Amino acid sequence: MDFDTVIHGGTIVTATEQYRGDLGISQGRISAVAERLPGGTRRIDAGGRLVMPGGIETHAHIAQESASGIMTADDYLSGSISAAFGGNSSFIPFAAQHRGQSIDDVIATYDARARPSVIDYSYHLIVSDPTEDVLTAGLPRAFARGITSLKVFTTYDLLNIGDVGMLDILGVARDHGALTMVHAENQAMIAWMNRELAARGKTAPKYHALSRPELAEEEAINRAITLAQLAGAPLFIVHVSTDGGARRVQRARAEGAPIFAETCPQYLELTRADLDRPGMEGAKYICSPPVRDEATQEALWRHVQTGTFDSVSSDHAPYRYDKTGKLMNGEDAPYPKIANGMPGVAARLPWLFSEGVIKGRLRPEEFVALSATNAARIFGVAKKGRIAPGMDADIAIWNPETVRRVTLGDQHDNMDYTPFEGLELTGVPEVVITRGEVIVEHGELHGAKGQGRFFARERTDLTGRTARPIKEVALMRADEAPR
Ligand code: URP
Ligand code: ZN
Numbered sequence: 001m002d003f004d005t006v007i008h009g010g011t012i013v014t015a016t017e018q019y020r021g022d023l024g025i026s027q028g029r030i031s032a033v034a035e036r037l038p039g040g041t042r043r044i045d046a047g048g049r050l051v052m053p054g055g056i057e058t059h060a061h062i063a064q065e066s067a068s069g070i071m072t073a074d075d076y077l078s079g080s081i082s083a084a085f086g087g088n089s090s091f092i093p094f095a096a097q098h099r100g101q102s103i104d105d106v107i108a109t110y111d112a113r114a115r116p117s118v119i120d121y122s123y124h125l126i127v128s129d130p131t132e133d134v135l136t137a138g139l140p141r142a143f144a145r146g147i148t149s150l151k152v153f154t155t156y157d158l159l160n161i162g163d164v165g166m167l168d169i170l171g172v173a174r175d176h177g178a179l180t181m182v183h184a185e186n187q188a189m190i191a192w193m194n195r196e197l198a199a200r201g202k203t204a205p206k207y208h209a210l211s212r213p214e215l216a217e218e219e220a221i222n223r224a225i226t227l228a229q230l231a232g233a234p235l236f237i238v239h240v241s242t243d244g245g246a247r248r249v250q251r252a253r254a255e256g257a258p259i260f261a262e263t264c265p266q267y268l269e270l271t272r273a274d275l276d277r278p279g280m281e282g283a284k285y286i287c288s289p290p291v292r293d294e295a296t297q298e299a300l301w302r303h304v305q306t307g308t309f310d311s312v313s314s315d316h317a318p319y320r321y322d323k324t325g326k327l328m329n330g331e332d333a334p335y336p337k338i339a340n341g342m343p344g345v346a347a348r349l350p351w352l353f354s355e356g357v358i359k360g361r362l363r364p365e366e367f368v369a370l371s372a373t374n375a376a377r378i379f380g381v382a383k384k385g386r387i388a389p390g391m392d393a394d395i396a397i398w399n400p401e402t403v404r405r406v407t408l409g410d411q412h413d414n415m416d417y418t419p420f421e422g423l424e425l426t427g428v429p430e431v432v433i434t435r436g437e438v439i440v441e442h443g444e445l446h447g448a449k450g451q452g453r454f455f456a457r458e459r460t461d462l463t464g465r466t467a468r469p470i471k472e473v474a475l476m477r478a479d480e481a482p483r
């Protein structure tokens with residue numbers, strides 16, 4: 001049997017090793033990995049390049065309304081193209097429930113929105129209204145369809161589900177082998193800071209960063225982990241931006257608890273000084289949790305290097321700078337009326353490769369783990385994120401020597417700015433392949449609208465991790481039949 005494609009002469013990098021070899025692709029799957037493979041209808045010469053699993057972006061807001069109803073600038077066409085140019089072969093954006101909406105309706109809505117995707121996709125649900133029907137019928141149906149993760153918020157008035165809501169969600173997810181994700185910031189502490197800042201007339205963009213103290217994240221992460229322990233459920237903490245929060249994650253993991261976490265490039269690259277730009281420019285850097293300072297960046301890098309974080313994700317939340325996005329509420333809107341979020345799905349991996357691998361902070365294997373392999377394991381993506389026979393041929397071929405400055409045009413999104421403009425980065429994903437099809441090659445799009453497919457996911461893999469038994473819960477269950 002001949003191969004459809006052979007990638008030859010590259011250095012294959014996985015999460016655990018690197019070696020020179022050829023990779024054979026047949027019918028969208030990796031069919032052989034060997035020192036030398038002859039043949040191939042198409043041969044791609046990867047000499048001098050790194051052949052890695054295509055990135056899996058697990059935190060992106062695509063064709064999604066914010067809590068206040070603003071639509072992201074990227075839909076599944078532009079969002080997937082931008083992701084592909086950034087070295088991703090697949091992504092898992094959010095399918096967000098509005099209060100009052102059924103889960104079936106949410107999924108139907110996003111199924112329609114996602115159809116134009118150029119790369120493969122799945123969704124994490126966002127649950128803002130955990131009604132009885134959602135908990136007992138909607139979520140179990142979603143899990144059965146392979147949508148095995150969902151996110152909740154402890155902040156934003158229209159999304160915050162409260163501790164009881166969170167416990168309910170954690171319990172249902174636990175019973176079905178699904179994974180709960182949380183945006184953890186203490187809403188009361190933020191509301192209080194907002195009031196204090198408003199009373200002082202401090203409403204310019206830069207005050208956004210002060211309104212959401214590091215302590216608010218630390219408290220909420222601690223609480224979320226504690227609630228997950230009571231429920232006996234695994235938990236994934238999104239966009240950790242503080243040393244205090246990361247230490248709490250680290251401690252839980254050291255105890256063997258099924259706690260997972262990510263951070264994002266913006267927390268390692270930007271600081272609150274970026275919000276203090278002339279006029280409203282600072283609005284471009286408003287995201288939640290906010291970017292912090294150099295001391296926190298250094299601490300977060302150590303957590304990336306020592307394994308506190310399973311992945312580095314973009315939190316691509318593309319609200320344009322113009323009046324369809326950040327300036328929707330006027331040229332002098334106070335920070336609480338400015339959309340939260342910044343783009344980054346195309347910048348995530350080039351940034352991580354350059355700042356991580358090229359600067360000697362990460363081994364290439366660790367880059368692969370943080371960009372694809374860990375996320376695949378945690379989010380139940382059985383056929384992606386690894387290079388091995390039988391896996392989907394989701395591959396990115398990187399030239400580790402190309403030096404580029406970040407430009408808006410290179411992001412290929414629908415945005416009017418990039419927060420990483422002008423940064424000099426080394427390393428470029430030259431060829432990006434999804435299920436054996438070349439999507440991006442040497443700066444050109446080859447993928448077609450609608451070529452991406454939905455992938456169902458399995459239960460999260462908790463190998464080696466166990467929830468700590470809670471005495472009172474054990475006693476409560478002691479006289480019940482097993483369930
Ligand atoms: O500021 C951000 N990150 N906006 C997107 C929504 C969220 O909180 O993840
Ligand atoms: Zn070529």
Ligand code: ZN
Nearest residue numbers: 183238239288
């Ligand atoms: Zn968030």
Ligand code: ZN
Nearest residue numbers: 059061315317
């Ligand atoms: Zn987000």
